[in-house]
Amino acid sequence: MNDLAKFKIGTILDYSVEGKSTEEVLDHTRDEVIATIKRAKGNPQIPFSVFKVTGISRTELLEKWNKADAKLSAEDEKELQVVLARVDAICKAAFEADVPLFIDAEDSWFQDGIDRMTNQMMAKYNKQKAIVYNTLQMYRHDRLEFLKKTYQESVDGNYFVGIKLVRGAYMEKEREKAAAEGYKEPIQANKEATDRDYNLALEFMVDHLDKFSICAGTHNEKSSAHLVDLMTKKNISKEDKRIYFAQLLGMSDHISFNLAHHGYNVAKYVPYGPVREVMPYLMRRAQENTSVAGQMGRELSLIVKEKERRKKLKA
Numbered sequence: 001m002n003d004l005a006k007f008k009i010g011t012i013l014d015y016s017v018e019g020k021s022t023e024e025v026l027d028h029t030r031d032e033v034i035a036t037i038k039r040a041k042g043n044p045q046i047p048f049s050v051f052k053v054t055g056i057s058r059t060e061l062l063e064k065w066n067k068a069d070a071k072l073s074a075e076d077e078k079e080l081q082v083v084l085a086r087v088d089a090i091c092k093a094a095f096e097a098d099v100p101l102f103i104d105a106e107d108s109w110f111q112d113g114i115d116r117m118t119n120q121m122m123a124k125y126n127k128q129k130a131i132v133y134n135t136l137q138m139y140r141h142d143r144l145e146f147l148k149k150t151y152q153e154s155v156d157g158n159y160f161v162g163i164k165l166v167r168g169a170y171m172e173k174e175r176e177k178a179a180a181e182g183y184k185e186p187i188q189a190n191k192e193a194t195d196r197d198y199n200l201a202l203e204f205m206v207d208h209l210d211k212f213s214i215c216a217g218t219h220n221e222k223s224s225a226h227l228v229d230l231m232t233k234k235n236i237s238k239e240d241k242r243i244y245f246a247q248l249l250g251m252s253d254h255i256s257f258n259l260a261h262h263g264y265n266v267a268k269y270v271p272y273g274p275v276r277e278v279m280p281y282l283m284r285r286a287q288e289n290t291s292v293a294g295q296m297g298r299e300l301s302l303i304v305k306e307k308e309r310r311k312k313l314k315a
């Protein structure tokens, strides 16, 4: 955290334990997230806190509750109320500490339920400004419409909206499940459509900055540059706290460090937890770094180029 702060980059402490199911462990994860929020209180080095709903709920329950008209057994209903109370406890802690909180986006078979919870929390805790942020995965073809609906609901309900905008990390899983179960996959037809919607969502939010607070969670240079351009065109200050850029620790440092150097708000997700428990998270990153069209290759070639440049400077 201190090292990042030297370069004006904030830290987002991400307790990355996933896929647990006992009540004791789920309560522990809630307490750990609340501890990170308290740690962030009044600390400019930690501009956001974050959690995943699957970290504080049994995933089978979330999947059952995903459909708005789902009928739960009395026992499941009781368990759900405990989950909702955990979500509320975390959001309340964020509100009281005045630390904005991201709720990560997950697989589509959990996400409708997560969206319902998150919208409720925004209506409750975002009356003065965005404390609770939902996450939108633009690899889904329905998210732009969802964003506009979220906006309308916030106008009607008189609250602010926080959005972390990402492309989405679970594409292969989404496609496999849709194919296996024979429903239409929620994923865009191709990468270009994802990129287009990502940029359109940025434009929509910047156009409605009276309502939105934005975090562009991306390693894509063009999307980051697009947001910079939109801010310049609209004369929005680089330091406006309603707009943040975020990358994962160790990824796309060339974006994070350059943006921060030029005065933009930047933060890095810093995952932590017992190594064995954060393996699923780390494996996803490793896969991403091999599958994302040349991302790592591009970063490495930039590093090699920069080393050459510095060598020549010295010579």
Ligand SMILES: Cc1cc2nc3c(=O)[nH]c(=O)nc-3n(C[C@H](O)[C@H](O)[C@H](O)COP(=O)(O)OP(=O)(O)OC[C@H]3O[C@@H](n4cnc5c(N)ncnc54)[C@H](O)[C@@H]3O)c2cc1C
Residues within 6 Å of the ligand: 103, 104, 105, 106, 135, 137, 139, 166, 167, 168, 169, 170, 171, 187, 188, 189, 190, 191, 192, 194, 216, 217, 218, 219, 220, 246, 247, 248, 269, 288, 292, 293, 295
């Ligand atoms: C700060 C931060 C927070 C994040 N939080 C979340 C989160 O809460 N939930 C989550 O799911 N992810 C999250 N991610 C991961 C993110 O969704 C992406 O997987 C990752 O950042 C790569 O996308 P990109 O925008 O950086 O770059 P790019 O390299 O430009 O895009 C790669 C992405 O494009 C999409 N894509 C690739 N091929 C296709 C195709 N053929 N058709 C359609 N789409 C395609 C996929 O989403 C893929 O991951 C987060 C990332 C960051 C940096």
